[in-house]
Amino acid sequence: MYIESGASRESMKNSILFMPTNGAGLGHLTRTLAIARRIRKIDPNREIIFFTTSPAINLILQEGFLAYYIPSKMFFPDYIWSNQWNELLEKQLKLILQLHQPKTFVYDGAFVYYGVMAATEGITSLKRVWVKRKQNKPEKDVETKSKENFFHHIIIPGEYQINLDSQAEIKYHYCNPVIYLDKSELLSKDEVKEILKIPNEYKLVYIQLGAGNINDIESTLSILLSILENRKDLYFVLGESIITSNRIEISIERLLTLKDYPNSRYYNAFDLTISAAGYNTFFELMHFGVPSIFIPNEKTKSDDQVARSMVAEKAKAAIVLRNPNYQELENAIDNVLNLSNNMIIRNNTQKLNIQNGAEDIAKLILKL
Template sequence: MEKGKRRTVVRKSPKNKLSKKVTKTIKSKVSKSNNRKYGTVPKKSTLVVERLKRDLRRTRTSASYRIGNTIINSLIKPWKLILLPFRLIKISWDLAKERLGIKNPPNHDSVVENKHVNKKTIVVFPTNGVGFGHFTRILAIAKRMKKIDEEMEIIFFTTMPTLHILKEQGKFVAYHIPGRKKFENMDAKTWNTLTEEFMENIFAIHRPNYFIYDGAFPYRGMLNSISNHKELTKFWLRRGTLKKNIAKTPNEGVNLFDYIIRPKDSVELDLSSEEEYNPDLITCNPILLLDKDELMNRRDACARLGVPENAVIVYVQLGAGNINDINSEIGMTIDALKRYEDIYVVLGESMIGARLNVSGERIRIIRDYPNSRFFRAFDFSIMAAGYNSFHEAVQFSLPTIFYPNMNTGQDDQLKRAKVAEDVGAMLIVRKRTESNIADAIEKLYDEDLRKVMKKKAALLHTENGAEQIAKYLIDMINES
């Protein structure tokens, strides 16, 4: 609502049903801070005009319009009919490349010239995959930026459903859009249109200076939106040790960004593929949500988990799997751990996953975030070698048996974990059989070996990449 504008409220008196309608004029009060931030929010009519421009652009870039327009132009000028088959083939080829993200749709007049940006406002867009990786990296950076400069306003726009975490971690404002597959029978075009319109409203209200995306592949709706805003400085946070022969991200999508941020991994990054992209490249150390001083001490963590402090406590987080199936990886793991009378098992349950159906006198389940805050309570762990899990185990010197997931689409977990195994900091079970799992657990049950592994893990410690990127972005903002 514009400053000073009045609105009329009509209501009936509850005491007398026959009384006439009573009108009262209320003047909306706008604080100075809100007026400074939102005082120049576009009027509703302006937003409608911009939306109609986007609708017109979508119409003009649609397959039906472009094919129909080509046919009509050929009918108007019959001499063009000779070239019509070739032009239709070209349009079909262009449409296919646009659908695959290899090529951007034709540009039309839908660019928003917003000269008034809030210098210290950032919109971040972390997606959610099978876990918290994208979300956690963005949150780690956002927390540290707020710590460095309390005036930073960081707005989350995310497909992640666990928005309560943002309140706990830093009181961040958030907008949520469910992923396309959460809707019944929603096609990609409809979802991308919804995403684009949602983002356009966020940009219009908050007028951000920076935009940061963390996801495996850029959505077309997001690309359409950020391409409309030339005033935005755009970052794509891309991490991981990628498997060989993985299809590269199309140049057209990448080149809409100004910078690519590549957190390092245990394996040296191959940045040769980045050279063909236009954005500048920024590298940093692995990004972690917590620092060592944020972990709970063993006594408090054990009390919180309900396990005796003098027991051997093992943390297990393996993702999907039927825990009651003795032939599954997690089933064989729990069965092997139960053979040790002094071992207590703490099972990590994903906050976006199904509930684990398991119980036992020496089994505890935690559904928390981040579970790494309890790492000082654990003597060793058994986990998949995902990016976050691996680097948390290394950075916090938690001896770990890794079960690298060989079926990930892009992430090379075996290659990542092997670096820690080679220095003697971790163990890897490549083929998960009952005997292999039991042998690995027997090794880690040895306290002397665990002490050696902790010392070896210290060789791989680095400064938190979240701190590095937060400082880098703050410096960029202050210098602009």
Template sequence: MNVWQAARSESTGSPLPRILFFNVNGSGMGHLNRCLSYARRLRDRARPVFFSLASAVELIEEMGFEADYFVSPYWSTSSTFAWNSELAVRFGMMLESVRPDVIVFDGTWPFQGFLATCETFGSPALVWSNRGLLKEGGKTVTVDESRFDLVIQPGELGAQASETPLEGGGKRAVVPPVCVLDDDELLDRAAARQALNLPQEGRFVLFALGPGNLKDVAGIGHGLIRVFEAAGFKVVWVRAPISVRDIELPDGVMPLTVYPLARYLRAFDAFVGAAGYNTCCELVQAGVPALLVPNDQLADDQVRRAHKVADVMPAVVSACETDDERSAAVGKLLDMLNGNGAKRVGIPMNGAVLAAEKILALAAGRERMQ
């Protein structure tokens, strides 16, 4: 049953509030991951429905949520005006079908077609989930936050929960890091290796350098593979669900496609990857020593985020552009694996729970007004 059939078959008198998540399609899985993080904490207390610009809609459905897909502007051949016009029609149909109590948008900036449709529909409670830590001096688009009842800022590592008022009567809420899984859902080393059909003995390193949609990671990846293999590691390479092209892997490297990756991280002795928001939060949650290779072609400041990880757990930060940089970085990581500099600092990681409670409270407030 697709989202349209489900919406038609469900009585409009359902006791559960309806939360419509609109996630954009980014260079990675961050927008979709955060919406799923919130939706999972709302299960059985609300009816989460997704309108996704990310092509990995099957991941939403595998987690038990209804979803509909609309092509991202980055993959559309339409002009900006035409795409926003098409979005307004399709999203309007979604609103008519679902009739949500709350709409949650996760993206860098809200599309005009989205905002216009919300206004035309009568605007149920509106939430903007907007991750921060942008590069200084980067391109920004001014957004009138007074249009939102709630702006959620998923915090970086070490962020504490806080609230400040917005013009128009809404609130801005900073929450601690947002993770899709709870701590007790992460598999331990033995169980994770069994689930992935990896031998219990031996040293394994997991590579997750990103989908390669904006940055060619093949050269860095192949260079690091050689260094780790020379140190006696077996290499496993994550193929991102939204990747538009697969990197050709050397013989002996095992490809892996799983979601959510966090569930299986403890199967590995070490991790190599970019410093995206999801990755860094999940690494700290799982506690797997890491070599972080920030992607400098994105709007968010991955260098700063990587160093935040290194402040609270064993992690090395390096661009790994040359053979010398790669050898030095792997050498530092191996020292950490041998017990040198293995610091760990406990920090709050319950941002998804707090955000879900705030979304649910908005829905309850809207029901009281009706």
């Protein structure tokens, strides 16, 4: 149970507890960090705590937030059952709630664990908020619909520009995609080339085909690198997730691997990005105006990357290739790297008018 209020604990009464879960990538963690950063900017004295199942807890600590960690069930041995793991989660979360007595609990995950519900139910002073990105494949929405009733508010980052309704009495709040960095935080092209030790005469191509935990990217990547290697004016940067367990070992002249967070801070430097169309990456690339070729991952459980990327292609803000062969990839690369085409595509990304929803969500949470 919560500790009774007292003068010595009054400063903790408005604290916010974020709980991003682990996923194939860093979407849940990135989203909550983006929101927490904006809350801290608006209200520097607000206590913000994290409790996560993501192994990338170091990213939270780097931002200066206090963080607690419990490994996902997948990291435990088989003899630990799901109900045992949930009991462990419940006990740890209850202790955190007792220590910090937050007024707001912000959960970001595709699935709500029993341990989360058991630990937070019955605390009348705790406002429960679920940041729940809308899934594109509707059959997957049905599985989590009943869990929404447990939360006081559902915040749904959408696909494109949406005006957030900030009325606290409304349960469902739709908003723009959440983007981690502000445009002012990106490095310049000269800064990136200096950091990565890339000579000025090269054009830069960034490759990010998805989180290695889901995608089988080797065949497409092999074709892609063969094409790029034949062009002597290019230097290519292969983005690698910091949580992937299988490093891609490639030794090619004019290629380097970038394993950093967030990689988006380098986006100003790239003349072309060849990428999957995952939610965070897609909207960051379009928001920051990077000419892109999207190769959507069609094997995700619930995320319709094809539909998302086709909106950009329709706006002539990107090229979309599905299961491309050598010639299709080569033609698309030549097309985007053409100087006049490159500028047209870059300008068209801004016509999509993708706004950052992070600050709107931060203001809403503070209003709650």
